[in-house]
Amino acid sequence: MLDVLVVGGGNAALCAALVAREAGASVMLLEAAPREWRGGNSMHTRNLRCMHDAPQDVLTDAYPEEEFWQDLLKVTAGKTDEALARLVIRESATVRPWMRRHGVRFQPSLSGTLHLSRTNAFFMGGGKALVNAYYRSAEALGVEVRYGSPVQSLELEDGRFVAAHTAQGRIEARTCVLASGGFESNRDWLREAWGQNAQGEWTADNFVIRGTRFNQGTLLKDLIAQGADAIGDPTQAHMVAIDARAPLYDGGIVTRVDCVSLGMMVNRDARRFYDEGEDFWPKRYAIWGRLVAQQPGQVAHSIIDAKAVGRFMPPVFRGAQADTLPELARQLGLDEQSFMQTINDYNAACRVGTFDHAVLDDCHTEGLTPPKTHWARPIDTAPFYGYTLKPGVTFTYLGARVNAQARVHFGGQPSPNLFVAGEVMAGNVLGQGYTAGVGMTIGTVFGRIAGREAARAAA
Numbered sequence: 001m002l003d004v005l006v007v008g009g010g011n012a013a014l015c016a017a018l019v020a021r022e023a024g025a026s027v028m029l030l031e032a033a034p035r036e037w038r039g040g041n042s043m044h045t046r047n048l049r050c051m052h053d054a055p056q057d058v059l060t061d062a063y064p065e066e067e068f069w070q071d072l073l074k075v076t077a078g079k080t081d082e083a084l085a086r087l088v089i090r091e092s093a094t095v096r097p098w099m100r101r102h103g104v105r106f107q108p109s110l111s112g113t114l115h116l117s118r119t120n121a122f123f124m125g126g127g128k129a130l131v132n133a134y135y136r137s138a139e140a141l142g143v144e145v146r147y148g149s150p151v152q153s154l155e156l157e158d159g160r161f162v163a164a165h166t167a168q169g170r171i172e173a174r175t176c177v178l179a180s181g182g183f184e185s186n187r188d189w190l191r192e193a194w195g196q197n198a199q200g201e202w203t204a205d206n207f208v209i210r211g212t213r214f215n216q217g218t219l220l221k222d223l224i225a226q227g228a229d230a231i232g233d234p235t236q237a238h239m240v241a242i243d244a245r246a247p248l249y250d251g252g253i254v255t256r257v258d259c260v261s262l263g264m265m266v267n268r269d270a271r272r273f274y275d276e277g278e279d280f281w282p283k284r285y286a287i288w289g290r291l292v293a294q295q296p297g298q299v300a301h302s303i304i305d306a307k308a309v310g311r312f313m314p315p316v317f318r319g320a321q322a323d324t325l326p327e328l329a330r331q332l333g334l335d336e337q338s339f340m341q342t343i344n345d346y347n348a349a350c351r352v353g354t355f356d357h358a359v360l361d362d363c364h365t366e367g368l369t370p371p372k373t374h375w376a377r378p379i380d381t382a383p384f385y386g387y388t389l390k391p392g393v394t395f396t397y398l399g400a401r402v403n404a405q406a407r408v409h410f411g412g413q414p415s416p417n418l419f420v421a422g423e424v425m426a427g428n429v430l431g432q433g434y435t436a437g438v439g440m441t442i443g444t445v446f447g448r449i450a451g452r453e454a455a456r457a458a459a
């Protein structure tokens with residue numbers, strides 16, 4: 001009988017498959033996507049967050065455990081399991097040599113990605129190159145990979161894995177690692193989770209999915225229905241405000257618009273609704289999808305002037321451009337009078353000190369609600385630009401509860417042979433919020449733990 005069945009074909013699944021195979025287990029990996037779309041959301045990624053006590057290869061300075069933990073604590077507002085979070089943080093210090101052995105290459109952080117050179121290791125060629133390297137390594141080691149093989153359900157007996165059911169039949173294995181992502185691509189489930197807002201709008205109908213269409217959450221639903229302990233809230237997710245012209249699936253990082261902290265955000269009524277300069281962009285970009293989701297019509301507009309150009313990664317789609325602010329309002333379909341009122345109030349409230357986008361500078365507003373606490377400068381220099389943004393869902397946090405061995409819990413008891421890794425359990429560490437690069441850290445660390453423990457349990 002097969003030792004380890006890995007379900008999923010992204011980073012967490014591949015890490016589990018590689019480690020289980022290295023430990024001597026026979027391994028089969030089932031990827032729902034066809035070969036050309038393999039790799040799930042992981043193929044869209046660029047980096048992972050790593051702790052380190054001194055400069056290391058592509059990472060500058062130090063990023064000690066305590067600072068990483070405090071960052072996580074802050075963004076999750078305490079909705080995290082400290083023991084599991086610290087496990088992820090500590091293991092993140094040692095994963096890169098192993099990743100290199102399987103063909104992953106790193107590069108220093110890209111210019112334009114502010115503030116990340118210390119904390120995040122970038123993949124040369126991005127996540128696509130990473131998953132390609134892992135697939136090559138898995139095939140060379142003798143992992144059997146089957147594409148276009150979505151698992152429809154799991155056969156379990158009292159929390160013990162027995163078999164996986166696919167359209168091609170039933171596959172038995174001694175142990176199973178489930179790494180099939182969240183449910184972000186399942187629009188019906190998102191609709192049900194978010195429901196209707198006060199205006200009667202189905203909030204999630206205006207969401208765009210940033211990554212793969214294959215993360216339908218079929219097995220997460222099945223697992224919970226069969227008694228696995230769930231963790232997290234179905235509306236909690238990593239959500240970015242992305243270009244409203246992005247495709248429904250797989251727009252990836254190029255649809256991100258990274259100028260929010262350099263300008264002003266307004267909703268459909270031309271009103272500001274949140275502090276654009278609250279913290280560094282990598283620590284805040286993932287709250288804006290949710291903030292926009294809470295606005296009427298689930299839409300917002302990022303407004304900048306010529307002073308911001310060249311200070312952020314240029315978006316792939318050109319924004320609206322105008323020589324005057326009223327003209328920009330017309331192009332964006334905003335009420336001109338309300339927009340000018342908002343701009344004039346904001347400009348008048350700006351107290352400009354020494355502008356520096358690399359630190360939490362002293363440029364702020366006074367007497368304005370909501371305030372802009374850093375990088376506040378009047379929007380007064382033509383040409384003016386506007387980007388219309390929608391909520392883009394990256395991945396959902398509802399998941400299966402696990403222990404430090406990545407074992408799924410059923411009624412508080414760990415399964416003897418069913419393990420999970422990646423998005424399907426990320427909610428144990430991320431109850432809400434996000435800090436850039438931690439998704440791949442969780443998947444890499446728990447993928448490796450799940451692979452090791454599954455191989456051990458099979459033996």
Ligand SMILES: Cc1cc2nc3c(=O)[nH]c(=O)nc-3n(C[C@H](O)[C@H](O)[C@H](O)COP(=O)(O)OP(=O)(O)OC[C@H]3O[C@@H](n4cnc5c(N)ncnc54)[C@H](O)[C@@H]3O)c2cc1C
Nearest residue numbers: 008009010012032040041042046151211422423437439440
């Ligand atoms: C545009 C974008 C950019 C991102 N950038 C970063 C970044 O730079 N750093 C970072 O840390 N995180 C980033 N993330 C988040 C990151 O992608 C995830 O945290 C991480 O990839 C999760 O890995 P995973 O293996 O759990 O899921 P995935 O990589 O999504 O893999 C899930 C896999 O399961 C398969 N699957 C689903 N259902 C089934 C089924 N029923 N049967 C069989 N297979 C199934 C899917 O086809 C897929 O291969 C980004 C995400 C997106 C969308």
